[in-house]
Amino acid sequence: MPPNCDVDAIWAALKAKSGAKQVPSANMDKLMRQFNDGITVQELDQNVTNAASDIHVCGPTSKCPAAIHAKPPIFEGGKGGTLARSEQAAPAAFDPQHVNQRLSQCISALQDASPQIRRNALEEIALLTKSSNTGADVAEATVQDWLEGKLGKALLRKFDDHAEANRDLAVSTLTGLLETCNDAVLSLMPYAIPVLEERLAWTNDANKAPVESSEEVRLSLSRLLALLLRLAGKAVGAYSAEVVAMLRFMVDDSFHEVNVQACGCVGTLNAALGLRLQPAAKELIAALLPLTTHKRHRVRVAAIEAVGATMHQGAHEMILEMVAFRDPNVIAVAAFYGDDLKVNFCGKLSLDPIAQVRSAFVRMLRDWLLRLPERLDHEHRLLPYVVGALDDDSSVVAAEALATLQAVGEQYVVDHKQEVDEMLRYLPSDAHGLGCAPGAALGDSQGLVYGGGGRDVGSVDAGRGGACGGGVCSAGRSTSAGVGCGSGQGDKVGG
Numbered sequence: 001m002p003p004n005c006d007v008d009a010i011w012a013a014l015k016a017k018s019g020a021k022q023v024p025s026a027n028m029d030k031l032m033r034q035f036n037d038g039i040t041v042q043e044l045d046q047n048v049t050n051a052a053s054d055i056h057v058c059g060p061t062s063k064c065p066a067a068i069h070a071k072p073p074i075f076e077g078g079k080g081g082t083l084a085r086s087e088q089a090a091p092a093a094f095d096p097q098h099v100n101q102r103l104s105q106c107i108s109a110l111q112d113a114s115p116q117i118r119r120n121a122l123e124e125i126a127l128l129t130k131s132s133n134t135g136a137d138v139a140e141a142t143v144q145d146w147l148e149g150k151l152g153k154a155l156l157r158k159f160d161d162h163a164e165a166n167r168d169l170a171v172s173t174l175t176g177l178l179e180t181c182n183d184a185v186l187s188l189m190p191y192a193i194p195v196l197e198e199r200l201a202w203t204n205d206a207n208k209a210p211v212e213s214s215e216e217v218r219l220s221l222s223r224l225l226a227l228l229l230r231l232a233g234k235a236v237g238a239y240s241a242e243v244v245a246m247l248r249f250m251v252d253d254s255f256h257e258v259n260v261q262a263c264g265c266v267g268t269l270n271a272a273l274g275l276r277l278q279p280a281a282k283e284l285i286a287a288l289l290p291l292t293t294h295k296r297h298r299v300r301v302a303a304i305e306a307v308g309a310t311m312h313q314g315a316h317e318m319i320l321e322m323v324a325f326r327d328p329n330v331i332a333v334a335a336f337y338g339d340d341l342k343v344n345f346c347g348k349l350s351l352d353p354i355a356q357v358r359s360a361f362v363r364m365l366r367d368w369l370l371r372l373p374e375r376l377d378h379e380h381r382l383l384p385y386v387v388g389a390l391d392d393d394s395s396v397v398a399a400e401a402l403a404t405l406q407a408v409g410e411q412y413v414v415d416h417k418q419e420v421d422e423m424l425r426y427l428p429s430d431a432h433g434l435g436c437a438p439g440a441a442l443g444d445s446q447g448l449v450y451g452g453g454g455r456d457v458g459s460v461d462a463g464r465g466g467a468c469g470g471g472v473c474s475a476g477r478s479t480s481a482g483v484g485c486g487s488g489q490g491d492k493v494g495g
Contacts, residue, residue, distance in 0.1 A: 263302035281315035
C-alpha cells in the first residue's frame with residue numbers, strides 16, 4: 001500500500017459506492033451500554049432484531065431496498081448427492097410454482113459437463129415428479145404440462161448421455177411419468193419414436209453391434225417402447241415402419257430379456273393394428289422364427305405366442321416355411337450353387353424338452369386350426385403334429401392335443417354340414433361304435449344318428465360287404481334287418 005494512502009478515505013469511498021445503509025452508531029452504543037448494565041438475554045435478542053431490521057443488503061440494480069434475491073440451487077458432487085445441503089427439501093404440501101421453478105433449474109443443470117451433476121439433476125427430477133415425495137397427489141394435467149413442455153424433451157436428450165447410469169435414470173424417469181399421465185403419449189410420440197429407433201438400432205449390419213452398449217439400458221428402452229405401443233393404440237399405425245424396424249433389432253438382440261419384450265411388443269402391435277399389419281407380417285414372422293429355437297424356454301414360449309398372433313394378419317404362407325415344405329415340381333435356384341437347407345420349426349417344437357414349450361405349440365396349432373381363415377389349406381400339414389402330441393410324456397400336453405382334435409372335429413362338422421349329413425346317412429353300422437339308432441336329427445324318420453343307442457353289441461356287424469337281410473349273415477353273425485355285412489367295401493343300408 002502506498003505510504004501516503006488515506007485508508008479512511010478509501011473506506012468512505014467504498015461505502016458510498018455500495019449504497020448500503022449503515023447501522024447507526026447510536027444503536028450500537030446503546031446495545032453495549034445495555035449489555036454492560038446486565039440486560040437479560042431475551043431483551044438483548046429483541047434489541048438486536050430491531051436493530052437488524054433496518055439492514056437490507058440489496059444489489060445496485062434493485063428497485064426496492066428490502067428486496068431479497070433468491071439463490072439458485074447448488075448441485076454438489078459426491079456419491080448419491082442431490083442438491084446442496086443448504087437447499088431445503090421439497091415442501092410437504094405440493095406447491096406447483098415451487099416445483100416448476102426447481103424443475104427449470106434441474107433442466108438447466110442437465111447441460112452441465114460433469115456427469116455427477118447431471119445425475120444429481122436427474123435424481124432431483126425423479127424426486128420432484130413423484131407424488132410420494134411431494135406429499136400430495138400430482139394432478140395428471142400437471143404431469144402432462146411437464147412432459148409436453150421442456151421436461152419430456154430434456155429427458156429424451158439424456159438417452160445418449162455418456163454415463164450409463166444417467167441414461168438408465170432418464171429412461172426410467174420418463175417411463176414413470178408416462179405411466180402417471182397416459183394422455184401425454186400422443187404428443188410425445190413424434191419425439192420418442194426417433195430417439196428409441198436410434199438407440200435400439202445397430203452400429204452397422206455386419207457385426208450387429210447395438211448403438212446402446214448396456215443391456216440394462218436396452219431393456220429399459222424396450223419397456224418404454226412396450227408402454228408407448230400399449231398406450232398409443234391405433235395411433236401407432238403412423239409409426240408402424242419405425243416400430244417394425246425396432247422390433248427386428250430387438251429380436252436379434254443378444255440379451256434374452258430384450259427378446260421377450262420384443263415378442264410382447266409384437267403381440268401388442270397385432271392387437272392395435274390388426275390386418276393393417278399385413279405388409280410387414282411375413283417379415284416379422286421370419287424374424288421371430290429363429291427365437292423358437294432359443295436356448296431359454298421363456299424366449300421360445302414368447303416367440304410361439306408372437307408367431308401365433310401374427311399369422312392371422314395375412315401371413316399364412318409362412319406355415320410352409322415352418323414345416324419346411326418343398327414343392328416337388330420346383331427347384332430353387334440356390335440349390336444349384338450351394339446347400340439349400342430348410343428348418344422344420346414345427347418338428348423342433350414338437351420335440352422340445354420343456355413341457356411348457358410343447359404346450360404352447362399345441363395351443364398355437366389349435367388357434368390356427370380353428371380361427372385361421374386359411375385353415376383348410378393347412379389342415380393336412382398341421383394335424384400330424386397334433387396327433388403326435390397325443391402320445392406326449394406330459395399329461396397336460398396330451399390332454400390339450402385331445403381337446404384340440406375334438407374341437408377340430410366339431411369345427412369340421414360345422415364347415416361341412418351337408419357332406420357330413422350325407423356321410424352319416426349312409427355310414428356303415430360298424431363305424432357307429434355301439435350301433436345306429438333311428439332319429440329325426442337328419443330330417444328323415446328313417447335316418448340313422450351317429451353314436452345313437454338302442455342296439456346291443458351283438459347286433460353290430462363287424463364286416464363291410466354286400467347287403468343282407470335280418471337273421472344270420474354270411475359271416476355267421478347275428479344281424480338286424482337292413483344291416484349290411486361281409487368283408488368288402490361299399491355296402492349300403494337297406495330298408
